[in-house]
Amino acid sequence: MPSIVHLVLSLALQKNWYMHQLDVSNAFLHGELSETVYMRQPKGFEHPDYPKYVCKLQRALYGLKQSPRAWFHRLAHFLLDLGFKQCVSDQSMFIFHSGADCIILLIYVDDIVVFGSSKSLVSKFISSMSSEFSMKDLGQLDHFLGIELKCNSLGLLLLQHRYTTSLLHRFRLEKCKPVLTPLHSKLDWNSTSSPLLEDPSIYRQMVGSLQYLCFTRPDIQFAVNLASQFLHQPRQLHLQAVKRIFRYLAGTIDWGLQLYKNSSLSLTVFSDSDWAGCSATRRSTTGFCIFLGSNLISWSAKKQPTVARSSTKAEYRALVIATAEATWLQYILRDLGVFLTSPVAAKCDNIGAIHLAHNPVFHSRSKHVALDYHFVREKISHGDLVFSHVHxxxxxxxxxxxxLASSRFRDLTANLHVHSSRSD
Structure with missing residues (x-):
């Protein structure tokens, strides 16, 4: 979901589309049930002659597990009748074309974001929606799913300032001393010398709340992923490490992800792996980031499922996972009618992984690499992907x-276009 939002926002900026937000009042009450569901009569509203009868529901109610699906089914059918097409790569996105103009909808339960190339076409669509559903027209898009969108001279800055402030207040860390990086370089996360937490719920709440903050803060993605690996049995040192992430956020509370309006339509992928980085399991971590022109639209940090026998295999896995994400983003772009004129540029700092991707020869050094990872070679042979070495x-x-050290961390954060709103 974050990748889709970043991608469409980037396109809207480059093409100067109108961005509008709608909210459906009592959305679930519009859903029509396809299953037989009964409910007890509400207290105080029992039928005087049949107090023990139950009600057969024809429409969804809040609290039913069928309600979200019923609402989305109703909305999807209405949009399809209007001439929209549902995106194959992401079922929550709908696209409408009228000549040279188009409308793109992103739907998340009852929140609907409208992107349109024509103001009159957007207004006509909003009128059609209002005639069918009880709608709230929230005007120009400036706040969506807890994310603040701040226009500046460069384009659009995505912030979660309010959410970060609420988290610091919730965990009573609003007066903590800020630090330069979210992780301490000498901390051993797998150490068993620290006592187990008597109540791990606070640790789980803190880490869970940080995961949503990664929507606009790629600089804490690795730290949050590392902390998430110890949710089952957290220790005191883990809690102190997570508090350090909050201390870093306290000093960068007004930071966000910058999207540029003057950007090209080309995909660039950076992939990396920390071979056998986990001292306990010896498994590696996959990391990648994908740019559409100058705009960062997708990133990930995740521990690999198995142990890699070599640094080449670890890097090759990361390369393939990043390629799969880039391929999916290409499908999204095609659904939007955007066709890239240049192949995806993939950059890796491991020469062995690049040679393995280009070399179709099956030899002893690559026997341990799962065959399904080699789909990347087909991408290269078709000219859809170009690999190159990066220092x-x-x-x-x-x-x-x-x-990373603080200086290196700050440099990479700036290169990923994460900066303060005060610098505008």
């Missing part, structure tokens, strides 16, 4: 695979 000093995906 480690220019590897932007380093931020998602390892703990």
């Amino acid at each position: 480690t000093s220019e590897q932007l995906a380093d931020l998602f695979t390892k703990v």
Whole structure:
């Protein structure tokens, strides 16, 4: 979901589309049930002659597990009748074309974001929606799913200032001392010398709340992923490490992700891996970031499911996972009618992984690599993908695979276009 939002916002900026937000009042009450559901009569509203009878529901109610699906089914059918087409790559996105103009809808339960190339076409669509559903027209898009969209001279800055402030207040860390990086370089996360937490719920709440903050803060993605690996049995040192993430956020509370309006339509992928980085399991961490022109639209930090026997295999896995994400983004762009004129540019700092991607020869050094990873070779042979080596000093995906010194961390954060709103 974050990748889709970043992608469409980037396109809207480049094409100067109108951005509008709608909210459906009592959305679930519009859903029509396809299953037989009964409910007890509400207290105080029992039928005087049949107090023990139950009600057969024809429409959804809040609290039913069928309600979200019933509402989306109703809305989707209405949009399809209007001439919209449902995106194959993401079922929550709908696209409408009228000549050279188009409308793109992103739907998240009862929140609907409208992107349109024509103001009159957008107004006509809003009128059609209002005639069918009880709607709230929230005007120009400036706040969506807890994300603040701040226009500036460069384009659009995505912030979660209010959400970050509420988290600091919730966990009583609003007066904590800020730090320069979210992780301490010498902390051993797998140490068992620290006592287990008597009540791990607070740790789980803190880490869970940070996961949503990664929507606009790629600089904490690796730290949050690392903290998430100890949710089952957190120790005191883990809690202190998570508090350090909050201390970093306290000093960068007004930071966000900058999207540029003057950007090209080309995909660039940076992938990296920290071979055997976990001292307990010896598994590696996959990290990647994907740019559409100058705009960062997708990123990830995740531990690999199995142990890699070599650094080449670990890097190759990361390369393939990033390629799969870029391929999916290409499908989204095609559904939107955007066709890239240049192949995806993939950058990796491991020469062995690049050779393995280009070399179709099956030899002893690649026997341990799962065959399904080699789909990337087909991408190269078809000209859809171009791999190149990037020096480690220019590897932007380093931020998602390892703990970095403060100077290196700040440089990569700036190169990923995460900065303060005060610098506008």
